[in-house]
Amino acid sequence: MKSNIVKDKSFEFSLKIILLFKTMQDQKGYIISKQILRCGTSIGVNIAESEAAQSRSDFVQKLSIASKEARETIYWLQLLDKSELVDVEVNTRIDDCNEIIRLLTSIIKTIKSKL
DSSP: OOOOHHHHHHHHHHHHHHHHHHHHHHTTOHHHHHHHHHHHHHHHHHHHHHTTOSSHHHHHHHHHHHHHHHHHHHHHHHHHHHHTOSOOOOHHHHHHHHHHHHHHHHHHHHHHHHO
16 A cells, blocks of 8 residues: 555544643643644644545545644644643644644645646
């Protein structure tokens, strides 16, 4: 089976988000942890859904939603960092998320140019 870089990276990112969620729960960061878990894992879900897209347009739509979720995840991670609500390091997760956004943006632009 052919490797899918953006799918693999988003899956690994989801695992990191789940670990962050567990850490935040231990430190009583309940509200933001749930938001980060929801949007951070949604990136990979939407990428996975794109594999069953009914058309190129549907494919672009699913990847666009994944990109929006990634941007929301970065927002929550930055908020978590600045609020000092819990003691966690988020910069590598922000970098990982930005990499996923770059990949998604590239894929979306390529597909749109072929529509």
